[in-house]
Amino acid sequence: VRNQQILMAARPVGLPQPSDFSLVETETPPVNDGEVLLETLYLSVDPYMRGRMSEAKSYAAPMQVGDVMIGGTVARVLESKSPKFTPGDAVEAYTGWQRYAVTPAKGLRKLHRSLPLSTALGVCGMPGLTAYFGLLDVCQPKAGETLVVSGAAGAVGSCVGQIGKILGCRVVGVAGTDDKVAWLTNDLGFDAAFNYRRHPEPFKTLKEHCPGGIDCYFDNVGGPLTDAVFGLINANARIAICGQISQYNNTKPELGPRLLSTVLVRTATVRGFLVFQYLDRAAEGYEKLGAWVKEGKIKYQETIVDGLENAPQAFIGLLQGVNTGKMLVRVSAE
């Protein structure tokens, strides 16, 4: 099959530019035993991809210039040499930014269409699992505690805040536009939210919204907002470091106030986590998230960009915060 792929054409310096990507045409390889040929319906763009485009040592090997951009996808099986799949099946895969892919059937998640397929990349996919395990296992919130979420209108943050409400927390969200703030408080049930771009000194605003201090912080953003949160944490606070999107495009390390004295006097726990640490419990997460979505206890929004060729711009926009909820690229119609 004639394929289209988007490659990393250059390592970005700072915010990625369209010229850091290139679209190429190739042929898909033959389908071997145990493999399937997939047609991408949606591809996911996620903040973590910025890290993979960099050479810095991380939890996964960096991409190399010329590699197909990695990432999660929802796809349709066109051809199967695996007994587990038949043509027409919908699956979640990790085949990256391309129109077609040949991939081992092992590791694909069959999707059952009880929910829209696109949710398998968002609220009922990796972002949802990230929210679920990061909040429950790392933050361990108790009813009545105050939970602050940064990047609160993103795919992960919006889910974190709603799970926090299900668990009985006071939930305060921080986002980057007034529309996002309105969505969080009017539609998702956050107790409070604010637009950090309107509050260059977020400490005061946070303090107003968290009169009892902060017990749990789910951090997607880092930087000055996180500094302000540390100034308000209570004894035995739990801080989940899920992302640091404010730092990903830095060309040199940013300085900030040292936070470890606060960690000490508050006997706080700060833990970085990756959803991959919880893959053995994924079924539990999918089940809970799916049930909550069907019951209307978790709502979600998607920002969908059409066309594989627009994936770079979707990704660049994501890093700038243009999306509300999950950012997706629709590659082919369902």
Added chain:
Amino acid sequence: VRNQQILMAARPVGLPQPSDFSLVETETPPVNDGEVLLETLYLSVDPYMRGRMSEAKSYAAPMQVGDVMIGGTVARVLESKSPKFTPGDAVEAYTGWQRYAVTPAKGLRKLHRSLPLSTALGVCGMPGLTAYFGLLDVCQPKAGETLVVSGAAGAVGSCVGQIGKILGCRVVGVAGTDDKVAWLTNDLGFDAAFNYRRHPEPFKTLKEHCPGGIDCYFDNVGGPLTDAVFGLINANARIAICGQISQYNNTKPELGPRLLSTVLVRTATVRGFLVFQYLDRAAEGYEKLGAWVKEGKIKYQETIVDGLENAPQAFIGLLQGVNTGKMLVRVSAE
């Protein structure tokens, strides 16, 4: 009884000065039922006291100007209105910088003289418990892992490193004089140690001493050394924040490189802890530490300053790192 007490005469700005303390003469109050009159033999000076002299919000209320300096003591019972103690008993108390004190018998620890009394303020006292629980519960080291200890020649750090060796770790200590370094490697069995004052860029030196990266870090110091450690931590590293002595005399918050992106990509856990969180398990700690000391598996050193009136200078010296092992003031001869 005619008493002498050392008060906080002024809140220190930066490094405490002798003028921040005053020595006053008072009378001890009468001994009521359930109380004892104590004669201080040794008093403890510890880095945490610097925090209590500051107004900043912390885990305990700050001292006020005019208060007797707080702290642990080893004392002799002179008079007892408690059935639990008789004159001549030796106890660990928390009666601060004074020659005599009347205090409730409840909360005193009777000392059994199977070890030198002074150890009740060091290796078999709060510093020892701090090392024991901080290392075992927060760092959770496994045999074969690399453990780095800052402030390694202090009362806590020297104990941490030796427990690390008992547990089978590779132990690397960081201290502030060549003599301390020699003590750590020649006498205490540390695998490696270095004098940070001779290594203004500690990253390279740490990397040489930690060829397999760093799994556990027990931090008493903070600052640039800790920044360097973060640059070398392995996946799932555990970092115990016990002290940040490099920061205690700052008159304004110090800036440093942001560390949370590293916490994220290494899925590290950073936890501030206080020994008070483990008081319900103190008996376990005293027993283990006492046994290790008697078996010669944990060695200790004390830096003893004579005379109550010299306590301020002992404390100031402690903050400058003049001590090796536990810093004590001998108030009265045993």
